[in-house]
Amino acid sequence: MFRGFISDAAVCMSICVMGVFLCFLSGRCGSGQFQCNxxxxxxxxxxxxxxxxxxxxxDELNCPPPSCSSQEFKCVTSGECIPQGFVCDGEEDCIDGSDEERSCGGRTCSPDQFTCQEGQCIPKKYRCDHVKDCVDNSDExxxxxxxCTEKTCANGACYNNSQHCNGLQDCRDGSDEFNCTTQHCPIHQYQCTNGYCIPQSFVCDHWDDCGDNSDEQGCVYQSCSGSEFTCTSGRCIPQRWVCDHFNDCGDYSDERGCDSDSRDCYPGEWGCPGSPVCIHMDKVCDGKxxxxxxxxxxNSTAxxxxxxDRCSALSCEYGCHLSPQGGTCYCPDGFIVANDSRSCVDYDDCKIWGICDQLCEDRPGTHHCSCANGYFLEQGHVCKANISGNVVIVTLVVPVGVVFWSVKPW
Structure with a gap:
């Protein structure tokens, strides 16, 4: 949820995360909700x-490891469970390929790996790191x-003072990034009383961007003149800024009811001017x-x-990439640039064909794949039929949405 979209469940608190402003609910979460750190x-x-x-x-820290049955194999990195029949079958079903890195057909672990007692291969650095990676726990x-001479992870491993709250996960359980409150805002940003960072342009703009209202303290708000448009929030903007495809008000009230010619490119893509074609952002201004x-x-002729050149004027919420027009805003994974050409809004990842094999649930900035009954989810997005007797159910999905069901001997 981004700036300009307020939940009616509670007070919305706008927080800057990697340059993107997300709306969090302040206070306690409601029933059926989990409160993040x-x-x-x-x-x-x-x-x-x-x-x-x-x-x-x-939400994924300090989670109990999934318990696999005696008929299942536990992947090393992700911890997901797959049928034992998928182990050493010549196909990597685990994201890290650990189901094919065991002593399959006489193969042995590589020099940079540790061999568990039952034959499983894990990275050598996982040996004696306070995390049980081998199925038989032999690595610990x-x-x-x-x-520990400086700091201790929640799981007992050691890390340095300089690694505490540095934005990097140095403890495998992520505990080195717990309870981090110290924050120093970069230049051209305002540091709220609670430590959050917001652009200077958000100060005294009729919006509680900080969440503690410190950016709206001591402000003198003026009445809009006859040549200005009054935003829903009370901000004044020139009349010529209305319906100009920019969210000048911050609440989109100056763009409501206006036709939009914005493109619907996937996250990380850039819309080619005058064409429905979208290309990856990295290909813009790459010389090809x-x-x-x-x-x-x-194009010198054009x-x-x-x-x-335009990046400073755009005031992009996340980042600005060079372009033939003098710069263009871009967003993190799972988000696209809004109609104002500056801010980021969540994109329904499930609209991307093939992102999940079967079932897809869109979530803010991400998505969650799952499978129908009788299928196993592997590698986070692939659904593989469960082995039952001597037959395997095979699902073929074609782009037009037609599904064919068939069985074949295993």
Whole structure:
């Protein structure tokens, strides 16, 4: 949820996360909700489900390891369970390929891996790190754990003082990033009383962007003149800014009822000017024409030069990429640029064909894949039929949405 969209369930608190402003519910979360370490509220069912829904990933921390049955194999990194029949079948079913890294057909572990007693291969750095990665826990046997001289992870591992709250997960359980409150805002940003960072332009704009209202303290608000438009929030903007495809009000009240010619490109893509074609943002101004007519590159004839000249004026919420128009805003994974050409809004990932094999649930900034009964989810998005007797049910999905069911001998 982004700036300008307020939940009616409670007071909305706008928080800057990696330059993106997310709306969190302040205070306690409601029944059926889990409160993230940063105060964000999510569905309780999303806790420890393998998908990181909290922006600080706290919904997937300190989760009990999934228990696999005697007929299943536990993948090393993800911890997901797959049927034993999928192990050593020549196909990697685990994301890390651990189901094919065991002593399959006489194969042995590589020099940079540790061989568990039952033959499983894991990264050598996982040996004696306070986390049980081997199915038989042999990677944590006969360990001489050192005494921590600086800081200790929740699981007992050691890390340095400089690694505490540095934005990187140095403890495998993520505990080195717990309870981090110290924050220093970059230049051109305002530091709220609660430590959050917001753009200077958001100060005294009739919006509680900080969440503690510190950005609206001591402000003198003026009445709008006859040549100005009064936003719903009370902000004044020039009349010529109304219906100009920019969210100048911050609450979109100056763009309501206006026709929009915005494109519907996938996250991480850029719409080619004058064409419905979308290309990856990395291909814009890379010296190679990818759009029809080469509109993604410098064109001296059309007076289009790849640069960042417009970036300061755009005030992008997340980041600005060079473009032939002098810069264009882009958003993190799972979000697209809104009609104002500056802010980021959530994109329904489930609209991307093939992102999940069967069932897809869209979530803010991410998505969650699942499978129908009789199927196993592997690698986070692939559904594989469960082995039952001597037949395997095979599902073939074609782009037009027709599904064929058939059986074949195993």
């Amino acid at each position: 940063n105060g964000q509220c999510i569905n309780t069912e999303w806790r420890c489900d393998g998908t990181k829904d909290c922006t600080d990933d706290s 046997n006969n360990c001489n754990y050192p005494s 024409p990818d759009c029809p007519g080469g509109t993604d590159e410098t 007076q289009q030069t790849c640069s960042h």
